[in-house]
Amino acid sequence: MSILNVKTKQEPFIRVVKKTEISLGKTLVLSLGAFVAAVIAGGIFILAIGQNPFEVYATIVQGAWRSSIATKGTIKIAIPLLIAALGITPAFQMKFWNIGAEGQIIMGGIFATYFALHYDYLPHGLLLILMFAAGMIGGGLWGLIPAYFKTKFGTNETLFTLMLNYIALYMIRFFIEGPWRDPASSGFPKIATFTKNARLDQIFGVQAGWLIGLILVVILFIYLRYTKHGYEISVVGESINTARYAGMNVKKIILRTMFISGAICGIAGMTQVTGAAYTLGEGVAGGVGFTAITVAWLSKLNPAIILVVTVLFSMLEKGCSVMQSTFGLSSAVSGILQGIILFFILGFDFFTRYRFVLRKAR
Amino acid sequence: MENMKNEAMAIELKQITKTFGSVVANNKIDLSVKQGEILALLGENGSGKTTLMNMLSGIYKPDSGSILINGQIVTINSPEDAILLGVGMIHQHFKLVEALSATDNIILGVKDKGLFLNKSRGEKIGEISKRFGLNLDPEKKIYQMSVSEKQTVEILKVLYRKADILVLDEPTAVLTPQETNRLFEILRLMKKEGCAVIIITHKLNEVMEISDRVTILRKGESVATVKTADTNAHELTELMVGRPVELSIEHPETYFEENLLEVHHLTIVSEEGIDMIKDISFDLNRGEILGVAGVAGSGQKELCEAIAGLLTVKKGAVLYHNENIVGKTPNEIIKMGISMSFIPEDRLGMGLAASMGMVDNMLLKKYNEGKGPFVSKKSARELAKRLVEQLDIITPSVDTPVRRLSGGNVQKVLLGREIESEPNVLITAYAVRGLDINSSYTIYDSLNEQKKKGVGVLFIGEDLDVMLELCDRIMVLCHGRVTGIVDTKLATKEQLGLLMTDASAKIGGAK
Numbered sequence: 001m002s003i004l005n006v007k008t009k010q011e012p013f014i015r016v017v018k019k020t021e022i023s024l025g026k027t028l029v030l031s032l033g034a035f036v037a038a039v040i041a042g043g044i045f046i047l048a049i050g051q052n053p054f055e056v057y058a059t060i061v062q063g064a065w066r067s068s069i070a071t072k073g074t075i076k077i078a079i080p081l082l083i084a085a086l087g088i089t090p091a092f093q094m095k096f097w098n099i100g101a102e103g104q105i106i107m108g109g110i111f112a113t114y115f116a117l118h119y120d121y122l123p124h125g126l127l128l129i130l131m132f133a134a135g136m137i138g139g140g141l142w143g144l145i146p147a148y149f150k151t152k153f154g155t156n157e158t159l160f161t162l163m164l165n166y167i168a169l170y171m172i173r174f175f176i177e178g179p180w181r182d183p184a185s186s187g188f189p190k191i192a193t194f195t196k197n198a199r200l201d202q203i204f205g206v207q208a209g210w211l212i213g214l215i216l217v218v219i220l221f222i223y224l225r226y227t228k229h230g231y232e233i234s235v236v237g238e239s240i241n242t243a244r245y246a247g248m249n250v251k252k253i254i255l256r257t258m259f260i261s262g263a264i265c266g267i268a269g270m271t272q273v274t275g276a277a278y279t280l281g282e283g284v285a286g287g288v289g290f291t292a293i294t295v296a297w298l299s300k301l302n303p304a305i306i307l308v309v310t311v312l313f314s315m316l317e318k319g320c321s322v323m324q325s326t327f328g329l330s331s332a333v334s335g336i337l338q339g340i341i342l343f344f345i346l347g348f349d350f351f352t353r354y355r356f357v358l359r360k361a362r
Numbered sequence: 363m364e365n366m367k368n369e370a371m372a373i374e375l376k377q378i379t380k381t382f383g384s385v386v387a388n389n390k391i392d393l394s395v396k397q398g399e400i401l402a403l404l405g406e407n408g409s410g411k412t413t414l415m416n417m418l419s420g421i422y423k424p425d426s427g428s429i430l431i432n433g434q435i436v437t438i439n440s441p442e443d444a445i446l447l448g449v450g451m452i453h454q455h456f457k458l459v460e461a462l463s464a465t466d467n468i469i470l471g472v473k474d475k476g477l478f479l480n481k482s483r484g485e486k487i488g489e490i491s492k493r494f495g496l497n498l499d500p501e502k503k504i505y506q507m508s509v510s511e512k513q514t515v516e517i518l519k520v521l522y523r524k525a526d527i528l529v530l531d532e533p534t535a536v537l538t539p540q541e542t543n544r545l546f547e548i549l550r551l552m553k554k555e556g557c558a559v560i561i562i563t564h565k566l567n568e569v570m571e572i573s574d575r576v577t578i579l580r581k582g583e584s585v586a587t588v589k590t591a592d593t594n595a596h597e598l599t600e601l602m603v604g605r606p607v608e609l610s611i612e613h614p615e616t617y618f619e620e621n622l623l624e625v626h627h628l629t630i631v632s633e634e635g636i637d638m639i640k641d642i643s644f645d646l647n648r649g650e651i652l653g654v655a656g657v658a659g660s661g662q663k664e665l666c667e668a669i670a671g672l673l674t675v676k677k678g679a680v681l682y683h684n685e686n687i688v689g690k691t692p693n694e695i696i697k698m699g700i701s702m703s704f705i706p707e708d709r710l711g712m713g714l715a716a717s718m719g720m721v722d723n724m725l726l727k728k729y730n731e732g733k734g735p736f737v738s739k740k741s742a743r744e745l746a747k748r749l750v751e752q753l754d755i756i757t758p759s760v761d762t763p764v765r766r767l768s769g770g771n772v773q774k775v776l777l778g779r780e781i782e783s784e785p786n787v788l789i790t791a792y793a794v795r796g797l798d799i800n801s802s803y804t805i806y807d808s809l810n811e812q813k814k815k816g817v818g819v820l821f822i823g824e825d826l827d828v829m830l831e832l833c834d835r836i837m838v839l840c841h842g843r844v845t846g847i848v849d850t851k852l853a854t855k856e857q858l859g860l861l862m863t864d865a866s867a868k869i870g871g872a873k
Contacts, residue, residue, distance in 0.1 A: 234718065
């Protein structure tokens with residue numbers, strides 16, 4: 001036999017081994033490690049462009065919180081992100097990959113804007129409640145469409161929700177240039193700024209959206225963890241076969257959950273138009289729907305952790321914009337820095353599931 | 363080369379240790395096989411047999427210890443390395459391309475020199491087949507083959523790659539008794555040709571029949587290696603389990619006469635338009651265990667799912683207390699007051715939610731019972747705790763995700779929940795698959811308990827010996843047809859084996 005002459009390759013120097021599930025504490029340690037690594041890598045980048053990393057980092061942190069104006073700015077960024085991340089959560093819990101938050105935010109904004117433009121003679125409270133409901137319905141319907149096609153024809157929800165984002169975006173453009181164009185705007189087409197009656201009130205100097213967000217954190221936490229609906233969502237996400245076996249109406253659950261998911265995203269759109277922009281522009285969602293996916297995923301779909309992660313994300317964004325102006329850097333720099341930090345934090349997810357094993361010496 | 367036979371160890375494992383996280387799967391295991399020898403690797407599920415063999419075939423790597431092939435220390439990084447070293451693994455689940463012929467599957471991935479496939483390959487396959495007595499039509503497509511033919515292709519595949527150390531992972535699990543005999547003849551020929559064969563199994567009678575020596579694993583350790591001629595089934599069981607075991611299944615008589623479930627001309631067509639169940643009729647009485655035998659994929663799964671309301675039925679009726687339940691949703695069937703407890707064969711994919719704990723899994727069919735929007739977990743928690751005690755379920759806590767439990771414990775969770783729901787009809791599919799002997803007997807006992815209470819049990823099984831002891835009648839399925847319903851007092855294993863293959867000769871064209 002030729003076996004004795006066969007040369008197999010040496011054992012590779014490093015190999016990857018799957019870990020057993022690790023405890024929450026270890027996950028936190030790893031996340032902290034990821035954060036430190038991200039800060040160091042970002043620091044090297046800052047050094048490379050000729051700035052002092054310590055100063056830059058200090059500016060970022062200070063920039064987000066140094067004054068009440070800065071703090072309000074940070075919270076303003078956090079509001080839509082928080083609500084949208086919460087909106088994505090029930091869908092993701094069901095393993096329905098809703099990446100259409102962007103479109104659902106926009107539709108929420110469009111529906112709310114309709115009432116702001118056409119019914120601003122109504123009493124303030126009633127008008128806001130109408131806008132709130134309209135925002136939910138708009139976002140909810142936009143979530144319901146892919147869910148309907150998924151349950152009816154088995155279409156792929158990822159592509160479907162993604163495509164709906166573009167449709168929603170172009171719908172805004174249609175309204176801006178067409179039926180809702182402000183006749184007072186000469187040349188540059190835009191939708192009229194909402195009258196004071198159609199604007200969301202401020203609480204402690206910031207639009208009331210933050211309160212809505214916090215209430216949603218609590219509601220969603222209870223909804224997912226303690227209700228029958230929440231239980232159904234988890235089982236469907238676990239295995240559709242198990243859900244059917246248990247006698248659940250899987251289609252109904254998918255439709256309902258996607259409506260809720262879209263509706264919450266729609267609230268984010270509503271608060272943006274009526275609380276922040278006071279009008280409907282193409283930037284109403286501005287990528288928040290995508291960042292929200294990262295936030296929800298990093299938080300392991302836990303509403304309480306979503307709140308924390310959202311604050312950190314918003315701080316980074318606000319702080320980076322301050323840093324940009326302080327050091328006279330281009331916006332690309334803060335984009336790269338945010339990218340590096342995110343890359344490390346997301347990349348470290350790998351280490352919560354795998355570990356490296358070095359070759360043993362013989 | 364010839365005189366090396368019977369002297370050198372073809373393969374030797376020394377002090378092999380492998381851990382997964384905190385679980386020690388293999389602890390300092392020693393094992394050796396000579397050329398021209400058949401070694402049976404015996405052990406209960408979870409004893410580390412498959413882990414050990416996966417290290418031999420390059421799927422896992424040992425944490426410590428060494429593997430010697432023909433006296434040389436080797437490192438096996440991949441299945442490719444393994445085959446270069448002459449180790450061929452035949453897995454329980456075949457790895458074949460369905461749309462290709464036997465020949466194509468056999469030569470797939472062999473990197474011979476030259477750009478074109480040359481004809482000598484076909485000749486080589488023929489030569490090997492002849493040498494080892496393998497009957498196979500090399501041009502037949504895999505999807506047209508029976509399970510035993512597919513296995514033959516797998517064997518040819520490794521022999522074509524010049525493997526002379528063969529590892530078979532529970533090869534008889536999917537075979538009828540007749541096919542098993544044929545496989546054993548092939549193995550004996552291989553032995554004659556100087557191959558070293560390791561056969562993983564937990565069926566004692568097969569160990570006694572085919573092996574020269576037996577290595578017994580228990581809880582990840584090799585507890586003994588004995589010559590087959592010097593031992594007996596009883597001793598092997600004791601070694602395997604670690605204490606004396608009474609290997610008989612109770613068979614209580616019951617005197618119910620009522621018919622519980624009547625199935626009339628049931629036909630089920632799969633989404634692809636293939637008949638999965640063809641016009642079958644039978645009934646299930648109170649206080650009866652009706653076995654369903656057949657090679658894997660004969661329609662057992664479809665039958666269960668149809669009765670539970672999970673599959674659309676094309677034709678026929680299922681009467682429960684003279685009411686037709688065909689066309690009702692699973693929820694309606696539950697709501698009608700029919701406690702149909704169905705233990706699916708895919709335990710984690712269907713019967714349980716894998717990443718939920720026992721408590722949440724207890725709720726699966728009952729979460730909707732209480733009023734109001736909230737789920738009440740209190741009684742579920744009590745039930746979970748009670749089951750842990752009653753069935754000796756080993757789990758860190760009742761909230762630990764069930765996917766982290768061992769197969770036997772997962773099965774106990776599922777069966778425990780279903781029995782607790784006090785069913786009238788209990789359908790179990792492969793209730794003891796993956797369970798150790800002790801757990802298996804616990805399950806048989808609880809099924810007998812149900813029978814005595816007047817429950818009708820439909821027992822989809824695979825071990826004919828067990829079924830003959832446990833069941834009152836056995837219905838044999840073959841390609842979705844009922845080929846016979848026999849009384850276990852009169853039937854023999856061989857008779858069942860014939861019924862299991864009977865129709866395959868007509869339909870599949872198998873020899």
